[in-house]
Amino acid sequence: MTNEHDRAAEHRERFGDLVFDADDLLLLEPFQIRYLEGRVPLADFGELLRAHRHVGRYLRRACPAVAPWLQQTLDAEPPGASLEECEQRVLWEIADLIVYNKAPHAYDALPHHRWDFEAVTSVAALAGTVALDVGAGTGQTAVELSRRARTVFAIEPVGRLRQFVRDRAQRRKRGNLYVIDGMAHAIPLPSQFADVIVCVRSLRNRGNAVGVGGWRLDDEVAELERVVRPGGTIVICSGWLHDEAADRPEHQTLTSPRWGYRHDAYAGYVGQLSRYHKQC
Ligand SMILES: C[S@@+](CC[C@H](N)C(=O)[O-])C[C@H]1O[C@@H](n2cnc3c(N)ncnc32)[C@H](O)[C@@H]1O
Incomplete structure (x- = not known):
């Protein structure tokens, strides 16, 4: 994925005081869920979804258009990294989307x-x-x-x-x-x-x-x-x-x-x- 690491690093620099976990994905609005494809690393996301089934259910219900892509992530070869690593890679990559819902004051202070x-x-x-x-x-x-x-x-x-x-x-x-x-x-x-x-x-x-x-x-x-x-x-x-x-x-x-x-x-x-x- 292009720029994946740069973007996650930039978000860590901006929002390093925040802590993210998989349930933060439940904060995303349908139009933001649509932005995930092409943003999150596929195999890492699959690993996250296999471990947190309720997150996949929420994303599918909130934004049915992403259902085929969610299935692709679930079918992807496991990335060979720990669940924690996969989750953190995904969450920091899209921290800019999550932060609006989770901590608008952090965005406001940039x-x-x-x-x-x-x-x-x-x-x-x-x-x-x-x-x-x-x-x-x-x-x-x-x-x-x-x-x-x-x-x-x-x-x-x-x-x-x-x-x-x-x-x-x-x-x-x-x-x-x-x-x-x-x-x-x-x-x-x-x-x-x-x-x-x-x-x-x-x-x-x-x-x-x-x-x-x-x-x-x-x-x-x-x-x-x-x-x-x-x-x-x-x-x-x-x-x-x-x-x-x-x-x-x-x-x-x-x-x-x-x-x-x-x-x-x-x-x-x-x-x-x-x-x-x-x-x-
Ligand atoms: C980088 S922020 C800029 C916010 C603000 N204008 C500023 O200068 O701080 C991008 C904003 O656009 C909103 N946004 C995202 N997609 C949008 C869309 N398709 N149409 C309108 N606003 C959108 C986001 O929710 C977010 O508030």
Whole structure:
């Protein structure tokens, strides 16, 4: 599996204070379960599922589409490592998915949240607007938007995160910030509803490059452009470096003639990151 070790190591570095066990898989929501294929090491996952049958039952019931793949993992040759090792390899590989449900405060405390909000205000006038934060996470961007826009909708598919954003909005007395369930390719709002749409680190390749796990950036961009009003602005702040954008499939899609997003840089925590924006 490509980058498997890098990703697990990165997650250990970020969330090393947390302890994960197989029951944490019961926290995953159906759309996250869909992302597992192509992310977790197959034989390790089979070992985990053989030892924790109830986890397999839950995953199958919550997301029936993964049933054939779960069977493949169960049929895989045992990896020859201890159960504990297999479990830990699986769980650290997908710690980024689990952490949203298990410990949103740990995600909220990551330093990458420190980025210059001018990335948004320099291309989108916010006063008096209806603004959306799509893939809102713990809501830091949504709160910033709510200080400037008239009304803000934070759209987030993970229930535990939606509650986190609601609590944050209440603590900060942001009465103009509403939190709703939805995904970038299926936003439960009418066409031409928003003046400004912002996505921070939330539009990207999900799952693997051949489409397993929900690679649907074209559908997501089409949906953003359905919901923004004519003349409105879409701003996509990515997590990848400006200088390393060219090889990324997301970059190629966004800057293609079909979508025509402008690519430039914004000041992120680790340096100049890629920003994409368009006036529709
Ligand atoms: C890396 S986090 C970024 C969160 C937040 N925007 C930030 O800057 O911290 C990605 C977020 O996108 C959400 N997400 C995952 N798949 C999504 C999808 N298909 N549509 C919308 N949001 C999605 C995740 O639940 C998570 O909250």
